[in-house]
Amino acid sequence: MRYFCLAFGLMLWTTSAATALDIEEQRLFPGTGDRVLRVLSTTDLDLFAPYILSFQEVRPEISVDYTVVSSSDLHREIRDGAQFDLAISSAMDLQFQLANDGFAQPYRSDAIQNLPDWARWRDLIFAITAEPAVVVINTDRFSGLDLPATRQDLIALLRDNPDHFAGAVGTYDVRSSGLGYLFATQDDRATDAYWRLNEVMGRLEPQLYCCSGQMIDDVGSGRLALAYNVLGSYAADRLAADEGGRMQILQMQDFTNVMLRTVLIPTPAQNTEAAGAMIDVLTTLGMRDLPGEWPLPSLSLAGPLESSGLGPIRLGPALMVYLDPLNRRTFLTEWENAIEQQ
Amino acid sequence: MIKRRSIGRRLTLLLAAVAALLSALSWTMVTMLAREAAQRTQDNVLAASITTISETLRSEQGEIRLELPYAAFAMLGAISEDRVFYRVTVNEETLTGYSDLPSPDAGQQGQVMFGSDNYRGAAIRMAATRRVISAGDGPKLVTVTVAQTRDGAGAIAAELSQLAAILSVAFFAVAVALSAVVAATSLRPLNEIAAAVSRRGPSDLRPVQRAAPAELVPLLSALNRLMDRLRNSIRRSEDFIAEAAHRIRTPLATVRAQAEIALHTAQGDNDQERLRRIIRAVDESSRSAGQLLDHATVAFRTENLTRGRLDLAELAANTVAAVEPTASMRDIRLHLDATQAHIDGDAILLESAIRNVLDNAIKYSPEDTTVSLRITSDPDEARLEVCDEGPGLGEAPFDALTERFRRGANTAGIVGSGLGLTIVAEVLAAHGGRLELASSTNNERGGACVTFVLPSA
Numbered sequence: 001m002r003y004f005c006l007a008f009g010l011m012l013w014t015t016s017a018a019t020a021l022d023i024e025e026q027r028l029f030p031g032t033g034d035r036v037l038r039v040l041s042t043t044d045l046d047l048f049a050p051y052i053l054s055f056q057e058v059r060p061e062i063s064v065d066y067t068v069v070s071s072s073d074l075h076r077e078i079r080d081g082a083q084f085d086l087a088i089s090s091a092m093d094l095q096f097q098l099a100n101d102g103f104a105q106p107y108r109s110d111a112i113q114n115l116p117d118w119a120r121w122r123d124l125i126f127a128i129t130a131e132p133a134v135v136v137i138n139t140d141r142f143s144g145l146d147l148p149a150t151r152q153d154l155i156a157l158l159r160d161n162p163d164h165f166a167g168a169v170g171t172y173d174v175r176s177s178g179l180g181y182l183f184a185t186q187d188d189r190a191t192d193a194y195w196r197l198n199e200v201m202g203r204l205e206p207q208l209y210c211c212s213g214q215m216i217d218d219v220g221s222g223r224l225a226l227a228y229n230v231l232g233s234y235a236a237d238r239l240a241a242d243e244g245g246r247m248q249i250l251q252m253q254d255f256t257n258v259m260l261r262t263v264l265i266p267t268p269a270q271n272t273e274a275a276g277a278m279i280d281v282l283t284t285l286g287m288r289d290l291p292g293e294w295p296l297p298s299l300s301l302a303g304p305l306e307s308s309g310l311g312p313i314r315l316g317p318a319l320m321v322y323l324d325p326l327n328r329r330t331f332l333t334e335w336e337n338a339i340e341q342q
Numbered sequence: 343m344i345k346r347r348s349i350g351r352r353l354t355l356l357l358a359a360v361a362a363l364l365s366a367l368s369w370t371m372v373t374m375l376a377r378e379a380a381q382r383t384q385d386n387v388l389a390a391s392i393t394t395i396s397e398t399l400r401s402e403q404g405e406i407r408l409e410l411p412y413a414a415f416a417m418l419g420a421i422s423e424d425r426v427f428y429r430v431t432v433n434e435e436t437l438t439g440y441s442d443l444p445s446p447d448a449g450q451q452g453q454v455m456f457g458s459d460n461y462r463g464a465a466i467r468m469a470a471t472r473r474v475i476s477a478g479d480g481p482k483l484v485t486v487t488v489a490q491t492r493d494g495a496g497a498i499a500a501e502l503s504q505l506a507a508i509l510s511v512a513f514f515a516v517a518v519a520l521s522a523v524v525a526a527t528s529l530r531p532l533n534e535i536a537a538a539v540s541r542r543g544p545s546d547l548r549p550v551q552r553a554a555p556a557e558l559v560p561l562l563s564a565l566n567r568l569m570d571r572l573r574n575s576i577r578r579s580e581d582f583i584a585e586a587a588h589r590i591r592t593p594l595a596t597v598r599a600q601a602e603i604a605l606h607t608a609q610g611d612n613d614q615e616r617l618r619r620i621i622r623a624v625d626e627s628s629r630s631a632g633q634l635l636d637h638a639t640v641a642f643r644t645e646n647l648t649r650g651r652l653d654l655a656e657l658a659a660n661t662v663a664a665v666e667p668t669a670s671m672r673d674i675r676l677h678l679d680a681t682q683a684h685i686d687g688d689a690i691l692l693e694s695a696i697r698n699v700l701d702n703a704i705k706y707s708p709e710d711t712t713v714s715l716r717i718t719s720d721p722d723e724a725r726l727e728v729c730d731e732g733p734g735l736g737e738a739p740f741d742a743l744t745e746r747f748r749r750g751a752n753t754a755g756i757v758g759s760g761l762g763l764t765i766v767a768e769v770l771a772a773h774g775g776r777l778e779l780a781s782s783t784n785n786e787r788g789g790a791c792v793t794f795v796l797p798s799a
Contacts, residue, residue, distance in 0.1 A: 100425045101440075102462045122423045122493075189412060316419025317426035324410045326438045 021077060025068040029053070033061030037274045040078070041088040042071045042179075043261065044213060047237060047295045048088075055281045062274050070210070071178030078103050078266045085275040088128070088263045088282075090231070091178035093185075093319040095262045099124040100320065104264040105272060111280035114287055119260065119299055121315045126279055127260035128286040129296040130312050133183045134232040135250040136216055141168065141225035142248075150254040151193040154228075158200045165204050168225040170215045173208035174335055179259065180209075183229045185322040185331060186257045186313055193254070198338035201228070206339060213238075220247050231259070237295050258312040261296065353525035354518070361517030365510040369503075372510075376502035380495035381467065387421055388469035388488055389454045395430070396473050396486045404478025406432050414488070422494025427461060427468075429487045437484075445470050445487045464491045531555050535562065547573040577642075584638035587631040594631065598624045629701070633761040636694050640765050644772035648688050651799055654724050655680035655717050657689065661696040662715065669704050675712045676700070683719035683726075686799040687773045695769040698762040699728050699792050706732035706790070719798060726794040729782045735790045763792075770794060 025045040028036075029052050041048060045068055052064045067084075069077065071091035078087050078098050089095045098104055099121060106123040119127035135154070137147070145161065148154040158165050172180020187194035207224060209215045212231040216238045218224040235249050263282060265275045286299045313319070321327060394414040400407050408430055418426050429439035446457025446468055454471050468489035474481045531554055539550060549566040598621055605617040655678075662676050669676050685692075703713045711731040718725045767777045775796035782789035 100427075102425070102464075122425070314416075314419070316416065316423075318412050318416035318419050320426065321410045321412050321415050324438055326408050327410050330409060 021069060022073055023067055023069060025066075027066050029056060029064040029066065031056060031059070031061050031063040033063070035061065035271060035274060036063045036065050037086065037271055037278060038065045038067070038084045039086045039088065039278070040067050040069060040074055040082070040084040041086075042069065042074055042090050043088055043296070044068060044234070047234070050294060051282060051285065051296075054285065055278050058281060059274065059277055062271075062277075064278075070176075072176070075178065081268050082266070083268055083270070084266050085269040085271040086263060086278055087266055088261065089178075090131070090259060090261050091182055092260050092262055092313055092315060093182050093323055094178050095125055095264060096121065096315060096317075096319045097323055098266075099264055100317065103267050105267055105269060107265055107272070107276050107279060109276060109280050111283050115283055116299070118312060118315065119283075119286075125262050125264045125315065126283055127262050127299055127312070127315070128282040129233065129261040130258050130299045131261060131297055132232040132251060133229045133257040133259065134235060135252060136219050136227045136230045136235045137248050137250060138219050138222050138225050138246055139248050140222060140246050147248075147250060149250075149252070151191065151197055151252055152254070154252070155193065155197050155200050158197075158204060162204060165225055167205045167207070168223070169201050169204050170207040170209055170218060170224040170227040171201065171229055171339075172215075173210060175332055176210050179212075179231065180229065181322070181328075181331075182259065182313070183257050184335065187229070188331070190255050190257070195334075195338060197228070198335065199341075202339045202341040208339075216247070222246070229257075233296050236297075260299075260312050260315065262315070350525045350529050353528065354521045357521030357524065358514075358518045361514050361521065365514040365517070368513070369506050369510040372506035373499070373503040376506070377495075377499040380498040380502075381492075383421070383498075384467055384490060384492070384495045385456050385469060387417055388456070388467065388490060389471075391415070391418055391488045392454065392469050392471045392486045395428070395488065396471050396484070399473060399475055399484055399486075401475050401477045406437060406475055406477055406482060406484060408437065410438075418488070418490055422490075422497075424491040424494045425462075425464065427466065427489040429485075431485045431487075432482050434483075434485075439487075443487060443489060444468070445485060458492075459489075461489060464493075466490060467492050467495070531558055539565070547576070580638045580641050584635050584642075587635040587638070590631045591628055591635070594624050594628045598628065630761070633698070633765065636698065637761055637765050637768075640691055640694065640768050640772075643688055643691050644768060647691075647772055649686050650689065652685055652687055652689055652692065654683040654685050654692075654719075654726055654794075654796070657692055658696060658715055658717060658726060661693055661700060665697060665700045665704060668701075669713070672704065672707075673710045674704055674707050677712050677714040679714065679716045681717055681719060683717050683724035684799040685724050685773075685796045687796065688769075691769045691772070695766045695794070696726070696728075698765050699794075702762050703728055703730040703732070703790075703792075706730065708732065722798055724794075724796050724798050726796075727791055728793070729789055729791040731782070731789040733790075734781045734788045735779055766792070766794075770796065773797075 027045055027049075029049075039052075045066060048066065052066060056062065056064065071089050071094055074087060074089050075091065075094040075098065078084065079101075087095070087098070104124040107126075108123050112120060112123070112126060115126060119130075135148070141164075145157065145164075146153070148157050158169065172183065174181040174184045184194070207218070209218075209227075212234040215224065215227040215230055216235050219227050220238060232249060232251070235247070239247050239249065263279055265272055265279070269275055285294060288294075288298050289300050322331060391414045394411050394417075395408070398409045398411055410428075415426060415428075418424070427440045427443050429441065429443040429445065430437045431445075440461075443461060444457075444459045446455040449455035449470075449472065451472050451474060454469055457468050457470075459466055459468060466489040468487055470485055470487040473484050473486070475484050476482075535550065535552055535554060535558065538552060547569045549569060550562055552562070554562045601617050601621045601624065605614060605621065608614050608617055658678060658680060662678050666676060700713065707713060707730045713728065713730045716727045716729075718727075763777070763779075770777050773796055775794060778793040778795060780791045780793070782791045
């Protein structure tokens, strides 16, 4: 009896842990059959819905249960063995760690073979988009100012106009955003200008965000003059919908981080056949040559970048370096010191 | 039944077996070396990785601090798509990394230790190094372990092994082809000697004079000794026959002379008839003995042919003159139609051959008939045709008639040895000529035509 109680208690605890998952959005795309493909993703529903509909054109019998969570939640869920058939995340480092640590199933198909080498790793993890980190500005608030082309320009601009930009600069809170942390660490690796930029931004009481979407909204509304390290794909999507034309995307000329949105099949997945079919659809769409009507950019855009040495962030074990707790602690301490100067 | 085994095939098979063994051996060794090389490559990168990590170890405010360098993992990712695990321990307590990752056996400080194990369901290769760092409360032993799955090294080894397998098979195929060539080349002298011996004529028993490889010299000299013995033995039996014939002929002549005398003095038909039979039998025996002697002479002389320039017409005339008395006894006319026909040959043998043919013709011809000889010649060949009006040669084939002691099917009632045409054929063969036998077409009464065909001189 006592064991039963214990078991029951454990069940309650696990259920409550499961419900503790902070779901941002969820929708069921019903199919004609019984099978349900459970997808856990960090991609906003409105951006990803066309892809699901495209998949259901090929496989109408499969229902798709699409759940949007943060990248760190997704990482934790998959690590804890949650029952999902597919995990799609923009945090490549966390995705990579899942694959490296054995939380992903291998998948092989002809569509996968067409992916360039840098867009897959060990038949475990596959890139479906290549998305740059960009600076988004509000053109109203930039009237009379030169548009920065490099990080040096940006540092000079912020330093020279502290009153203009005070409280009007936004960036990721790298402590809570997996993608923000990835962009920040890659910036750190690429240039020392990043830390000077952080110092300058820190003096301007920067606004910290969990997600690209809110940052872009605030730039659009004029609350922010500038947002640094925003996901270009989201910005482009909002820009297209923005009627005022007050937003502009700036791509830094010194270098641009290109993130790969990746997909993997978690080990406990049941519906692996459907998951594989979905990967085929996503990678095939990802390899398309023309931008087309799709909300997320194609992998082929990263091809020319790769040859120029400004390729996408490399899918490899080096991604795990910044995930090391000691490294993370050191990095966050430095970051806090720079950004939070009250 | 004794199974016939070809030395060539056996040699090829043996060489091929050796090649197969060597191919398999080289493949195994290359595979082992490839595995070893791939593992060493991986070990080197792992060692570089842990060295890079352990160099960032430092003590800060009494605590061990570590900054995992980007390069430490980037170099692992550069060589293969292997999964990477790491662990840093301070006094056996995990500082960071995968706390359940095994570590190779302890080595000396600063030394890099390697080991293989299984982790998270995959075979891993790991490297570890130890460093002592002074922190607040004294020195602490820090162990850095980095592990990598072995798929990349395995794939390289497998690829090289496959390449080695293809090369080994190719090597084997080439070796088999070469083995066949080697076997054929080695056996060529043997085949050449065999061919030389089998090319020889039926009575050629001269020693085989050929340069032979050392291994074949005993066989060759044994063969030559055997042929020598054989030749001597044949020579002795020919001599014996000649001697025997000669010895028989003399007493036979005496018997015949005595019988002639007895015939003249005998009274009464019965006695006379009996004596005539005796004389006929003695004649026949004498003729056979003569032929045996001729045959022995031919056998001896063909081996050491005395050649000279001869006129076939002259030979024919001489022989006709010699047999004229015998022919006239039976009212048989000998008609010689001769032109000059020069040939190269042994006069005694050729005369003997012509005489044998004429003897036959006279013997088988009915009384009061003609035996005609005709000589023709052209730049290539000289021909002597002897035709009679006798019973002919019967049904073909005529070739059998030149065999020793073989007589025609229609010779019953006439005594003969069956040696005549044999002698003729052997003589002509020794001169590079041939004997042609045909039924006569010259007259209605039929008869046989025997033609000598000899190369013109």
